[in-house]
Amino acid sequence: MQEPGVDGEILDSIRYVRPGGGFYPKITLFEKTEVNGDGENEIYKFLKKGCDYTDSEYESRLFYSPLRVGDIHWNFEKFLIDKRGKPFARYHPEVTDAEDLYADIDDLL
Known part of the structure; x- marks a missing residue:
């Protein structure tokens, strides 16, 4: 429950909120799991x-x-x-x- 967002929201929050400015991480972002x-x-x-x-x-x-x-x-x-x-x-x-x-x-x- 550390990250309340669903998978697509997590990447969007990185791109548009923090750090924002269209930042796109050069890593593989895995899906959340329990x-x-x-x-x-x-x-x-x-x-x-x-x-x-x-x-x-x-x-x-x-x-x-x-x-x-x-x-x-x-x-x-x-x-x-x-x-x-x-x-x-x-x-x-x-x-x-x-x-x-x-x-x-x-x-x-």
């Missing part, structure tokens, strides 16, 4: 199953069910995947400095 609850995407089930959760407390306002202790709590939660495609580590949304991931990345190299 990361928690009954409709969660299979990739997120796989990622969450492969790593310990980062936080066991929930905000009072949630928009999905059922609630699970391993749920993704915010859209800046990160997963590090090894060269075989297996989840190696999971990082809390408050981990925002890439340098905090370097030791784990070095372990995988």
Whole structure:
């Protein structure tokens, strides 16, 4: 529920609102998907199953069910995947400095 817009609205908001001015990102913009609850995407089930959760407390306002202790709590939660495609580590949304991931990345190299 982090991004309330539907897929086409997201690109339009980038082009015309923020940053606006007809800006068009030179990236592939994927469709939105569910990361928690009954409709969660299979990739997120796989990622969450492969790593310990980062936080066991929930905000009072949630928009999905059922609630699970391993749920993704915010859209800046990160997963590090090894060269075989297996989840190696999971990082809390408050981990925002890439340098905090370097030791784990070095372990995988």
